[in-house]
Amino acid sequence: MVSVASTATFSSHLLDGICQEDLGNIFSMAENRNVSSKEIIVRRGDAAENLFLLRRGNVRYYRTTKKGDDIMLRWLVPGDTFGLGSLLREPPPYIGTAEALSDGEVMVWTTTNIRKLAAQYPQLGENALKIVLQYLKNYADRHVGLVSKSAEDRLADVLLILEHQRGHLDHGNIELKITNQQLSSLADISPFTASRLLNKWQRKGTVSKRRAKLVIHVPEALVTD
Amino acid sequence: MVSVASTATFSSHLLDGICQEDLGNIFSMAENRNVSSKEIIVRRGDAAENLFLLRRGNVRYYRTTKKGDDIMLRWLVPGDTFGLGSLLREPPPYIGTAEALSDGEVMVWTTTNIRKLAAQYPQLGENALKIVLQYLKNYADRHVGLVSKSAEDRLADVLLILEHQRGHLDHGNIELKITNQQLSSLADISPFTASRLLNKWQRKGTVSKRRAKLVIHVPEALVTD
DNA sequence: CGGAATCTTGAGCGGCTTCAAAACCTGTGG
DNA sequence: CCACAGGTTTTGAAGCCGCTCAAGATTCCG
Numbered sequence: 001m002v003s004v005a006s007t008a009t010f011s012s013h014l015l016d017g018i019c020q021e022d023l024g025n026i027f028s029m030a031e032n033r034n035v036s037s038k039e040i041i042v043r044r045g046d047a048a049e050n051l052f053l054l055r056r057g058n059v060r061y062y063r064t065t066k067k068g069d070d071i072m073l074r075w076l077v078p079g080d081t082f083g084l085g086s087l088l089r090e091p092p093p094y095i096g097t098a099e100a101l102s103d104g105e106v107m108v109w110t111t112t113n114i115r116k117l118a119a120q121y122p123q124l125g126e127n128a129l130k131i132v133l134q135y136l137k138n139y140a141d142r143h144v145g146l147v148s149k150s151a152e153d154r155l156a157d158v159l160l161i162l163e164h165q166r167g168h169l170d171h172g173n174i175e176l177k178i179t180n181q182q183l184s185s186l187a188d189i190s191p192f193t194a195s196r197l198l199n200k201w202q203r204k205g206t207v208s209k210r211r212a213k214l215v216i217h218v219p220e221a222l223v224t225d
Numbered sequence: 226m227v228s229v230a231s232t233a234t235f236s237s238h239l240l241d242g243i244c245q246e247d248l249g250n251i252f253s254m255a256e257n258r259n260v261s262s263k264e265i266i267v268r269r270g271d272a273a274e275n276l277f278l279l280r281r282g283n284v285r286y287y288r289t290t291k292k293g294d295d296i297m298l299r300w301l302v303p304g305d306t307f308g309l310g311s312l313l314r315e316p317p318p319y320i321g322t323a324e325a326l327s328d329g330e331v332m333v334w335t336t337t338n339i340r341k342l343a344a345q346y347p348q349l350g351e352n353a354l355k356i357v358l359q360y361l362k363n364y365a366d367r368h369v370g371l372v373s374k375s376a377e378d379r380l381a382d383v384l385l386i387l388e389h390q391r392g393h394l395d396h397g398n399i400e401l402k403i404t405n406q407q408l409s410s411l412a413d414i415s416p417f418t419a420s421r422l423l424n425k426w427q428r429k430g431t432v433s434k435r436r437a438k439l440v441i442h443v444p445e446a447l448v449t450d
Numbered sequence: 451c452g453g454a455a456t457c458t459t460g461a462g463c464g465g466c467t468t469c470a471a472a473a474c475c476t477g478t479g480g
Numbered sequence: 481c482c483a484c485a486g487g488t489t490t491t492g493a494a495g496c497c498g499c500t501c502a503a504g505a506t507t508c509c510g
Contacts, residue, residue, distance in 0.1 A: 065373035095365050132357045139364040140320050147413050148290035
């Protein structure tokens with residue numbers, strides 16, 4: 001079957017420690033859905049009735065302030081999970097809105113199905129808890145950075161995280177499709193400051209930045225700690 | 226038995242939906258420990274080998290920046306839980322440091338014991354996930370506030386949260402034992418700004434603030450949304 | 451080629467922080 | 481009972497980091 005072949009190379013922390021057979025069963029309960037660029041996948045405030053596993057493409061998970069500004073809570077890459085509230089008996093609202101940034105694919109489980117699976121495979125619940133705790137740590141880090149680091153350091157941190165998420169293939173030089181606007185939203189700075197900083201680094205040869213295209217040449221130069 | 230009597234009036238989201246009998250079993254696996262003011266209960270970075278349930282007293286959960294400033298991640302009240310990483314097979318490090326702010330009591334489970342219990346009572350694991358997701362939402366809220374609201378609005382939010390945590394008995398006028406320093410650390414502002422704002426509110430009769438003593442007279446006046 | 455999105459650059463400014471110094475509270479021990 | 485020491489709070493003045501705003505340049509794509 002096609003799905004078996006495609007799952008062979010696929011990894012997600014949600015499925016850590018689950019054997020091939022069980023995976024088949026778990027996948028069979030999911031719907032595979034294609035999403036197109038700019039599509040809203042879930043909306044903040046709606047009940048988390050689905051669990052999503054991103055398989056292809058990028059998704060931004062964000063909230064909008066009363067003033068109308070977007071704050072990106074998370075830049076999602078293949079293997080990432082969202083909608084974990086769906087594992088609870090009474091799913092709480094989604095914390096943010098998920099928007100596809102490119103065409104992509106997601107696996108989708110309903111609350112009912114994922115809860116059945118979690119009962120059958122306790123590892124699933126454990127993985128979910130692990131992922132949420134990881135998210136929690138990420139928030140704490142970001143928060144500490146926001147009140148104690150400079151705009152420059154925060155943007156540098158974001159770049160390193162993005163590179164890391166891409167699964168640092170041999171040493172930088174991966175092209176990321178991301179705008180200054182989006183970078184600034186991840187670093188909690190203004191797009192203008194982001195532009196100035198990226199240019200500074202570009203002049204030093206640390207990065208290349210062109211319209212929605214970022215390449216990190218010398219990640220080491222961005223390490224601040 | 227003393228413990229039965231004392232548990233009767235006790236509630237924590239960690240134990241939601243668990244019947245009296247099972248509670249007895251769960252409690253019997255815990256150690257009851259007294260903590261004294263200023264005692265460090267867990268330290269950031271150590272493996273989360275224990276699950277804690279606060280029964281009496283207050284605890285601050287915080288991190289320290291490289292510059293040496295403390296950032297309070299959370300103000301813990303009776304019923305609150307920390308060290309949820311202990312539920313995982315390989316406990317991750319504690320995200321912050323927990324320090325008792327007064328004499329108090331905690332229940333403590335070891336990883337081994339709490340995992341046995343979670344296997345026996347799936348509700349425990351579900352509650353844990355629910356709590357962590359709640360924490361996640363709190364972080365998102367705080368983060369959005371930090372980048373989009375004024376210092377004044379953030380401090381007002383903190384005051385309302387503290388009041389809410391105290392289980393808003395009929396309408397304000399509860400005395401909270403908290404310093405300006407601690408308030409400012411929760412609101413992500415400087416102690417000087419906190420002092421100025423609290424004085425302003427005091428002049429209007431909204432709050433009373435004396436050395437480490439806060440009373441909120443008119444919570445409504447603090448609502449910003 | 452036209453138009454929309456993205457990025458750049460400069461100048462001005464503003465909300466908080468920082469720093470210093472003093473006043474104030476509160477528990478303690480002589 | 482008083483005085484002292486520690487922690488807490490106040491107040492003012494100065495400064496700065498990064499935001500805001502405006503205008504234009506650039507890139508991409510249909």
